[in-house]
Amino acid sequence: MSTEVLTPEAKPAEPLFSKKNRALITDPLNDNNPITVQVLGICSALAITVKMSNALVMSISVLAVVVVGNVIISSLRNVIPSRIRIIAQLVIAAGLVTLVDIMLKAYVYDVAKQVGVYVGLIITNCILMGRYEAFAMGNKPWPSALDGLGNSLGYAWILLVVAFFREIFGSGAVMGMRVIPESWYSVNGGFYFNNNMMILPPMALVIVGIIIWIQRARNTKLIEAA
Amino acid sequence: MNLVNIFVKAVFIENMIFAYFLGMCSYLAVSKTVKTAVGLGAAVIFVLGVTVPVNYLLENYVLKAGALSWMGAGFADVDLSFLSFIMFIAVVAAIVQLVEMIVEKFAPALYGALGIFLPLIAVNCSILGGALFMQERQYSNIAEATSFALGSGVGWFLAIAAIAAIREKLRYSDIPAPLRGLGITFILTGLMGMAFMAFMGIKI
Numbered sequence A: 001m002s003t004e005v006l007t008p009e010a011k012p013a014e015p016l017f018s019k020k021n022r023a024l025i026t027d028p029l030n031d032n033n034p035i036t037v038q039v040l041g042i043c044s045a046l047a048i049t050v051k052m053s054n055a056l057v058m059s060i061s062v063l064a065v066v067v068v069g070n071v072i073i074s075s076l077r078n079v080i081p082s083r084i085r086i087i088a089q090l091v092i093a094a095g096l097v098t099l100v101d102i103m104l105k106a107y108v109y110d111v112a113k114q115v116g117v118y119v120g121l122i123i124t125n126c127i128l129m130g131r132y133e134a135f136a137m138g139n140k141p142w143p144s145a146l147d148g149l150g151n152s153l154g155y156a157w158i159l160l161v162v163a164f165f166r167e168i169f170g171s172g173a174v175m176g177m178r179v180i181p182e183s184w185y186s187v188n189g190g191f192y193f194n195n196n197m198m199i200l201p202p203m204a205l206v207i208v209g210i211i212i213w214i215q216r217a218r219n220t221k222l223i224e225a226a
Numbered sequence B: 001m002n003l004v005n006i007f008v009k010a011v012f013i014e015n016m017i018f019a020y021f022l023g024m025c026s027y028l029a030v031s032k033t034v035k036t037a038v039g040l041g042a043a044v045i046f047v048l049g050v051t052v053p054v055n056y057l058l059e060n061y062v063l064k065a066g067a068l069s070w071m072g073a074g075f076a077d078v079d080l081s082f083l084s085f086i087m088f089i090a091v092v093a094a095i096v097q098l099v100e101m102i103v104e105k106f107a108p109a110l111y112g113a114l115g116i117f118l119p120l121i122a123v124n125c126s127i128l129g130g131a132l133f134m135q136e137r138q139y140s141n142i143a144e145a146t147s148f149a150l151g152s153g154v155g156w157f158l159a160i161a162a163i164a165a166i167r168e169k170l171r172y173s174d175i176p177a178p179l180r181g182l183g184i185t186f187i188l189t190g191l192m193g194m195a196f197m198a199f200m201g202i203k204i
Helices: A002-006 A019-029 A042-047 A052-075 A082-107 A109-115 A126-134 A141-171 A201-218 B002-013 B024-029 B034-063 B067-071 B081-106 B108-114 B117-121 B125-137 B142-170 B182-199
Strands: none
Touching: A019 A141, A042 A141, A042 A201, A042 B024, A052 A082, A052 A109, A052 A126, A052 A141, A082 A109, A082 A126, A082 B081, A126 A141, A141 A201, A201 B182, B002 B142, B002 B182, B024 B142, B024 B182, B034 B067, B034 B081, B034 B117, B034 B125, B034 B142, B081 B108, B081 B117, B081 B125, B125 B142, B142 B182
C-alpha cells in the first residue's frame, strides 16, 4: 500500500482506454488468443461445445470469474505472500466459481445440468490461473480487469465457433433453432443425415486443430519453429 | 469383478483425455518427449490415487446432505455440498504439497524424476475432475472410488505417453508449416480419440 502513497502526482493519469489498455483487450482475440496460442483452458473449450447455448453460458461464466478474480487478486497483490500465492488464487477462484454454480442452478437449471462438472472445473481452467499468475499479480486492478475481459472474449469466440460447427452439422440447428428443414431428413423421405461424429468428442479436437491451422496460415508469425 | 470393471471402464471407455478432455493443458504442453511425459503421467496416477479416496471420505462424512449425522441427531439435516468446490481444491492443493515434501524426503530419486511436475499437478484439471466425477457418480464404497481414480490415472498416462511417442516421430515428417506443433497435435488427439471409441461397450 505504501508504494501507492509515494507515487508522485506529477505523472498525468493514464486515460482509461489508452492505446496500451486497448491492446489488452484486442491482443487476446487473435495474436495472443488464450486457446489457440497460449494453449490455456482447453478442457472446457472442447467438452461443452456440443450446443451453442452451453458454450455461451460457459463463456459468460468464465468471463465473470476471470474479470472479477483478476480485480480481486490485483487489489490484493501486495498482501498475498508469494509462497502461498497459488493456494490463495485457488481459494479465490473456488469461491467465485461456487457463486457462479449456484447462480446457474438458480436461473438456467437445464443448461447447468448439461454443463455439469465443467462449471466446477473452471477453478482449474488454466486461463484463470494463467491470467491471475501472469497478469493480475503484477498489475493494477483496471488493466487487470481489461486483461481478463480480453482473454475471456478470446476464449468465448473460439468456443462459439467450435460450437456453431458442431451444432449445425451434428444436430442441424443453431442456438437450438432448426436450420436444416425437417423434410430433408431421410426419416421423412429426404436425403439428409446428421453427422453423428460431430456430437462425439474427437471432432471437437479436429475442429480446434483446423481453426489453429487457418489462424496460423493467415498470421504467419505464429508458426512454430520446426 | 465390479472393481475391475470400473477400472477398465475408466482407462478405456471413459478416458480422461479422449472422452472428457480433462488435463489437456499439461497434456499438450508436456508431451514433447516420452521421458517427461512418462514422468508426469506417473505423477498424475499417484496424485489421483491419493486425492480421490480422501475426497471420497470428505464427501461422504462431511459434505453430503445428511453426511454429518455421525456427529449426532442435530446434524442430520445439514447439507454442506455447496462447499464442495472449495474443499476439494483445498484438499488437492494441500495433498500435492504434502506429497511433494514426503517424496523429497524419502525418495530423492523419484523426486528428481517427478519433482518439477508435482506442483503443476495441483492445477491439472484431471485431478479436480476425478474428484467431481467421483461426487457425481456416487460410488458405493471407497474401494470403487479408488479403483476409478487409479483407472483414470492410468488412462491419462496411456494417452500422454502415446501422444509423446507420436510427436517424437513427427519431427521427421513434413507437416504444412501452419499446422506444425499445436495444430497437428490436436488433430492427432482427435484421431486417437476415434480409435479409443472402439472400446465403447466393453464389459468384463
